[in-house]
Amino acid sequence: MRRVALAVLLLGAAVGTSPAALAKDFVYAESQAPAHMNPLLATYMNILRVDELLFDSLVRQGRNNKATEPGLAESWTVAPDQTSVSVRLRQGATWHDGEPVTADDVTFTVKAILDAGNASPDHDRLSVVREVVADDARSVTFRFTRPVREPLEKLTFKVVPAHLFGGKRVRADDPFGQKPQGTGPYRFVSRSAADNTIAMERVAGHPAGCSIERVVMKEVPDREAQKSTFKYGGIDAIVKVHHNDLKELSAIRHVNIVPYAQNSWWYMAFNLSRPHCRDPRFRAAVLTALNREKTMKAHLGRGKVISGPYAPTTAYYDHKIAPVAHDPDRASSMLAAAGYRNDGGTLSRDGRPVKLTLAVAPGVATFQEVVLDLQSQLKQVGIEVEVKSSFDARSWKRDVEEKRAYDLALGSWVFDEQASIYHLFHSQGRDNFVGYRNQVVDRYLDESLNTIDPVVAQNLGWKLHAVLAEDLPYAFLWSLEFSTAIWDRVQDVRIHPYYYFSFVCDWK
């Protein structure tokens, strides 16, 4: 009987029928489970996505992807001169543990974000907040250092419960991050280390009124395994499907493919404190040795090879700067001119062979074929590369970003619509893990933070593009097109290109 059932299941999958219904559950796959779920410290996209389910912001994203809808705030008043905004919290709003939401929660959250020691990704967004005051238990006023054109956009941070932190500094390893209590449309139920899942259930009475009862995040590290699990109904959605996999998935009946443009790009970063990588001639040669077009098309699919630190669909990308062409012979000549010798396929300088470590970030480690391809291309010009790809978020932060124990680092950055590269390349930037220092770049980045003129901002972006394409603290690789694959038992799916689950309560 069991064999028959299995055969029916396999046949169903082969001809593209829907897998067995999962009632009101929705299971989605991430290639790595979030290290924690604390929204104040959501430095990874997998955290951002799960937090969109668990937490509310004061103002939510509207259907035009702008902050327009009531969230934890039921109403607000923007001062005529746009230097302040007062919000009124939703009547009867409670945390998932039953405690009432108060204005103090909001002030605590803002202060935690603005505490530089917390290194919150939302710090820059809120840096224009001069003061946040609880007017009464349900009312909060934000005062800004200058008029703010779109003040509601400042209110899209996730609010956390002050009472669970007891006035202490927020830390990534705080127990709250493993057992979060939010006010979002879904509450945290459990996290299973055994099968790497996070289970969430719908909050009854939440004003968003979601249709789906339970959401489960399931870690499926391998891309092929993700596809197989999806095809046989083990998961309902793959968050990020690369173009090369689309043909296979979209051929399945009852699978919808939902494209979305994510503002992101891949890089191979150079540790500028290491002997070879600090030499700009070496960096230029490495870039010239890489066949980015071939690698991208062969393993990832549709996208664009980039010449600088922006996605080509942003206004800051300067299309006049062409990507460096792949030319291994020229790369060898450049290396020779920089004092390197190639003896029988092994590159050396001052009698010592060139051996580099390539650290692969957890978010891209699933693309082993990309890593091997790049490794092989560098080998062609004599550069030996030892690959380290077993990082998780914590070890990456410790070994790569803090100890800087690497020569090359392969990874991907994802940006919101501001596409700010400030912290990546400013000498004081918190994400400048390559140790890049350039006064001109610092000045451009400082200016770009303060300008209110779109033409100036765009020009600064182009200038930054030009300088960074010349200096090459990173070898800028490519920007890709993405889609989500989702079984059509879930209808009305609309995806926010950055926060992803912003419209989950419309899904049916």
Place this chain on the structure above:
Amino acid sequence: MRLAAILVASATVLAACSKPPADAGASSPAPGYSLGKGWRAAVAADPAVLGNQGTDAWVRLWENDLLGAVQEFKLAGGTDEASAGAARALISVASFLRAASRVQLALEVEAAEYRVAAAGRIEPGVHTPLVLGWALLRTGAADKAAAVLKTVAPEDRPLADKLLAGVPVGEVVAPAWREKASAANGKLDLWPLVEGAKPLFVETVRDGGNEASLRHRDPDLLAVTARAASLEAIEVVGKALGAFAFLECEAAAGASHAERVASSCSRALQPEPVPWFIGRFGVAETDDDLAALARARRDAVSAMSTPGSDRQRLLVAARDAGAMGAFVLASAAWTLGPAALGDVGRDAVIGFATERLAEVRAHVDQTAASWTGPGATELKRMQAAERQGAAVATAAAETLMLAGGRLHLAVQGLESVYAPGRASFLDARHSPEYLVMLAAAYFDANRFPEGIGILRSLEATYPVIGGLREVAELVSVQRSLDTRGAARRE
């Protein structure tokens, strides 16, 4: 929303610009006529509509026609009639070139004009002393310029004096713009600025060329607003052209199907509203249906645009007539703009288009369900279903866009049909004007990367798109300037 509306309108411009009708009025030596009355009027009204890249393409077209006109003049042996025709053509060309800041070329053409017409006259309203003086200054003829600039009207005197003093036109007006930006005190918003600055921009153009837009890469607000203002012009032009195309097509709608397909309307003018809508929606099976629909549409347009008519009654009747009525309303929206539909009409159109989208999905799924395995016949059926589905979905989405306020629904509907791997958004089957509208829909949904990506993909083939894309980029930057962002790791 505004940018989206402008882009929707400009889709029509794009179609006309990229496909000038080859046959209409080809025998005339006047380039304006041979390129279409709508375009002549539109470009004459404001050449800045084209932007720099568009101007380059446009100048090439004019030059071709100009050569033709001169050739005809020569062939005709310099008769008075031919001379007058050629002179008219040259005046048009010169005036366009001047306004499009191709001053040197304009002067050369003017010289030809003078030769042809054998008269040194200055056309009022075309050759203003200010324009001519500035043009002469640009070409180094300072003495002649000074003489001409002395004759300017009193209101132009301050500007003429500055020009004579050697102050570049851009610098004459730029301080005023900076003052505006400073007064904005951090509350900079592109569109109010455009509104306030439009007279200055118009002044700059009238003054002999959009110097400002040539400086578009300078960190100068003048550049942004100048280009934005030119987009406003596009909106106006788009509407004018939409109406123009409609009239042309309507004339052809009474003909038989074969004649209709072969008509200049369907070949040369995009979009071709009546057959275009009907063909894509499949609401008219016979020529009688078609004729009835054309009449209904004409009546609807007439009633909806006539003050004092019982518009509401008409809208309700159209809504109650189901798909046919909704079609009539949708097609009327092409001429009158979505606002003319009112809430009742808009809901009817949206309901109709949404219904068609659902039908498309069901149809594609149904066909897919009958696909039992690999095989040429099944595959062809599947592909045919997808093609048909894509065509109807496109039409439905366009209607949703036109009906206004439902752009996100249009994008959602399209994305559900155009799944990558099945069909691509940027498939060659799709018309450029449709893709521009799709970009507009993305902009309306604040999905700028997708919209910009679509425009950029079109830009190589249709240079005029460059101006649209540039403005879209700046709007995207402007919208996000106040909200500092974050980078996160995947």
